[in-house]
Amino acid sequence: MSVLVYTESENGKFKKAAHEVVSYAKAVADQMGTSVTAVAINADNSESLGNYGASKVLSISDDALGTFNAKKYAAAIEQAAKNEGANVVVLSSSADSRYLAPLLAVNLEAGYLSNVVEVPSNTAPFTVKRTAFTNKAFANSEIHTDVKIVGLSNNSFGVVEAGGSANVEAFSPSIPDSGVQVESVDKATDKVSIADAEIVVSGGRGLKGPENWGMIEELAEVLGAATACSKPVSDLGWRSHSEHVGQTGKPVASNLYIAIGISGAIQHLAGINSSKVKVVVNTDPEAPFFKAADYGVVGDAFEVVPALIEKLKAFKAQNA
Amino acid sequence: MKILVCISHVPDTTSKINFTDGDTKFDTNGVQFVINPNDEFGLTRAMWFKEKQGAAVTVVNVGGPETEPTLRKALAIGADAAIRVNTEATDGFAVAKQLAQVVNDGGYDLIIAGRESIDYNGGMVPGMLAGMIDANFVTNCIGLEIDGTSAKAVREIDGGKETVNTSLPLVIGGQKGLVEESDLRIPNMRGIMMARKKPLTVVEPTGVSAETKAVSFEKPAPKGAVKLVDADNIDELVNLLHNEAKVI
Ligand SMILES: Cc1cc2nc3c(=O)[nH]c(=O)nc-3n(C[C@H](O)[C@H](O)[C@H](O)COP(=O)(O)OP(=O)(O)OC[C@H]3O[C@@H](n4cnc5c(N)ncnc54)[C@H](O)[C@@H]3O)c2cc1C
Ligand SMILES: Nc1ncnc2c1ncn2[C@@H]1O[C@H](COP(=O)(O)O)[C@@H](O)[C@H]1O
Numbered sequence: 001m002s003v004l005v006y007t008e009s010e011n012g013k014f015k016k017a018a019h020e021v022v023s024y025a026k027a028v029a030d031q032m033g034t035s036v037t038a039v040a041i042n043a044d045n046s047e048s049l050g051n052y053g054a055s056k057v058l059s060i061s062d063d064a065l066g067t068f069n070a071k072k073y074a075a076a077i078e079q080a081a082k083n084e085g086a087n088v089v090v091l092s093s094s095a096d097s098r099y100l101a102p103l104l105a106v107n108l109e110a111g112y113l114s115n116v117v118e119v120p121s122n123t124a125p126f127t128v129k130r131t132a133f134t135n136k137a138f139a140n141s142e143i144h145t146d147v148k149i150v151g152l153s154n155n156s157f158g159v160v161e162a163g164g165s166a167n168v169e170a171f172s173p174s175i176p177d178s179g180v181q182v183e184s185v186d187k188a189t190d191k192v193s194i195a196d197a198e199i200v201v202s203g204g205r206g207l208k209g210p211e212n213w214g215m216i217e218e219l220a221e222v223l224g225a226a227t228a229c230s231k232p233v234s235d236l237g238w239r240s241h242s243e244h245v246g247q248t249g250k251p252v253a254s255n256l257y258i259a260i261g262i263s264g265a266i267q268h269l270a271g272i273n274s275s276k277v278k279v280v281v282n283t284d285p286e287a288p289f290f291k292a293a294d295y296g297v298v299g300d301a302f303e304v305v306p307a308l309i310e311k312l313k314a315f316k317a318q319n320a
Numbered sequence: 321m322k323i324l325v326c327i328s329h330v331p332d333t334t335s336k337i338n339f340t341d342g343d344t345k346f347d348t349n350g351v352q353f354v355i356n357p358n359d360e361f362g363l364t365r366a367m368w369f370k371e372k373q374g375a376a377v378t379v380v381n382v383g384g385p386e387t388e389p390t391l392r393k394a395l396a397i398g399a400d401a402a403i404r405v406n407t408e409a410t411d412g413f414a415v416a417k418q419l420a421q422v423v424n425d426g427g428y429d430l431i432i433a434g435r436e437s438i439d440y441n442g443g444m445v446p447g448m449l450a451g452m453i454d455a456n457f458v459t460n461c462i463g464l465e466i467d468g469t470s471a472k473a474v475r476e477i478d479g480g481k482e483t484v485n486t487s488l489p490l491v492i493g494g495q496k497g498l499v500e501e502s503d504l505r506i507p508n509m510r511g512i513m514m515a516r517k518k519p520l521t522v523v524e525p526t527g528v529s530a531e532t533k534a535v536s537f538e539k540p541a542p543k544g545a546v547k548l549v550d551a552d553n554i555d556e557l558v559n560l561l562h563n564e565a566k567v568i
Contacts, residue, residue, distance in 0.1 A: 070447075070457065070459075071457070094478055095460055095476070095477050095478045096477070096478070098443050098459075099447070099459050099460070100447075101444075101447065102412070102416075102443075102444050102445075102446070102447025102448040102450075102451060103447050103448075103450070103451045103457065105413070105444070105447075105448060105451070106447075106448055106451030106452055107451065110531075111411075111413065111531030111532045112412070112413075112444060112531075112532070113442070113532055114441075114442050114443055114444065115441065115442075127535070131441075132439070132440050132441065132534070132537065133331070133337045133346075133438070133439055133440075133441070134438050134441050135540075136337040136539075136540075137337050137339070137537050137538065137539050137540070138537065138538045138539075138540070139440070139534040139536070139537050140534070140535050140536045140537070140538070141532055141533060141534045141535065142532060142533045142535055143531065143532050144530075144531055144532065144533065145531045178456075179456040179486050179487055180456050180457070180458060180484050180485075180486040181484060181485050181486070182482055182483070182484050183472070183482075183483045183484060183485050184482065184483045185477070185480065185481075185482040185483075186480050186481050186482065186483075187477065187479050187480030187481075187482075188479055188480055189479075191479060192479075193478040193479030193480075194478070194479075195478040195479075196478065196479075198567075199567070199568070223568065235501055241462070241476075241496065241497050242476055242479075242480065242481065244496070247333050247357075247438055248333070248357045248358070248438070248495075248496060249496070255567045256561070256565070256567040256568065266333065266334055267333045267334070270333070273540065276567070277561070277565045277567050279557070279561070280546075290546050290548075291543070291546070292543065293546045294543075294544075294546065294547065294565065295546065295547050295548075295549060295557060295560060295561070295565070296546045296547070296548050296549070297548070297549050297550075297551050297554070297557065298548065298551065299551030300551070303551065304551055304554065307551075307554040308554050308557065308558070311554050311555055311557075311558045312558060312568075315558050315562065315568075
């Protein structure tokens, strides 16, 4: 019996979400009186996961897992779970984890719940709270199978440093063939992705045109943030579709979401609701976003954003 | 090519979400139901395969009789036939099991589902279905071409996209991008008339039980009032974000 957690890495380096899922797995393991085993694939410094609560790391080094493949990764994690006799498997909510989770659920005959936001309120029956209706509500849901898979919503638990150490064991699962082969990847490596970002700066139709996004990108750069946009902005081709957030776009669960020139339509808010702190900049004091935000500035983005960039630069220089 | 498009019947995106029966049931009162937006993109792409490559398109829903208007709408958009598996959709696993049975009975080559449904938005059904029927699987799919039995798909990934080569039988989780928003079809009068004559077959479920259960619902805690900062005093915003919200 143990809690198994899949820790994602990129170019050998653990993602921040990996530290969060280990922290969460540790809290679940404490409730169940057991320990945490992490699975790491082609990652360096696996022992560092001990700091977040893993007692053991199954470290897989395999060229067959060099690029992400849902079927192959699911098979590797399945074998790790069986090896450990795990009854709970914890994953993040990254695109990759959400891709492999249903395959893993079938392989392990495990009940799976995604978008989980808290530690279990009960371990028998195993009950967790998850978002539903695209963040307009929460559902308290039970998993009835022996093995349970929990997909943790990003930034919902946080990173907790426990300060322990982990034993690293080499693990060599057998990797099946997959009928899906990557031909090419087109990815901006120098930018923070919306999924990984702690801060997201988002622009709406109030910005008038794509030529005005320079200040949005500059603000994002100062904050180390990802950039996003409302649906009409991507429909109009001002920004790429991959930046569209909301109910029918990407979900945002960042610590800080700054909405500039976005009215706050219900479909937009649904997708960004789980962000912790929301700031809105809008000329119209009646814009619905003000009802959903924590902080607001009634003002013209073309004045407020440059001022904010300047003040943040000064703040950073002072706190450097 | 035989295509099955999985249609989830969901509350319209503008719906206010409420619960009844001691917060154990979704309150459908006054709620308008629609084809799940992600499935609408998939259905439109299926119409393209029908018109350009002679594919036969069947739509399917696992649900009670109340979902039939949604299936009729899909027929009016141009699907050839509809199937309703007559059982309440209880969890992703149970739905995927029912769909697996439909796929096995009908021998479909391409199964187009949505990335996630906007109600319980699990993002579970397509992957589970692919696992159960041992088909290839691509989710977050924003582009799909089929040539004979080979397929090329584009998938959105965190921070970009990737192109993959795969083959039929294939399950995809589609989303916006699979077709352009402006290409989505609204049923016209002729389509609606024709849909009345198209077959909508009701099949009985195979015996499976759910693995998970939503026992109660709650709504997010009401929000405190927004703190307004004067546009001439942006220093104060930086101060609040640093000292009060502690996010920078
Ligand atoms: C099925 C469906 C799904 C949808 N899904 C999504 C979704 O996932 N995500 C999404 O975002 N939308 C979605 N929408 C669209 C949504 O309903 C709104 O139309 C959209 O969010 C509005 O975008 P916006 O706020 O950028 O533009 P607008 O509504 O045009 O708002 C622009 C705002 O900018 C303000 N403004 C103007 N000038 C300035 C200035 N100089 N400085 C500051 N502020 C200024 C205005 O006061 C206004 O509030 C969906 C709609 C439907 C029907
Ligand atoms: N009850 C259902 N009947 C048919 N298809 C469904 C049903 N529920 C989900 N799907 C399909 O699975 C996709 C993902 O749904 P979900 O896993 O619920 O997020 C949807 O976009 C549909 O294509």
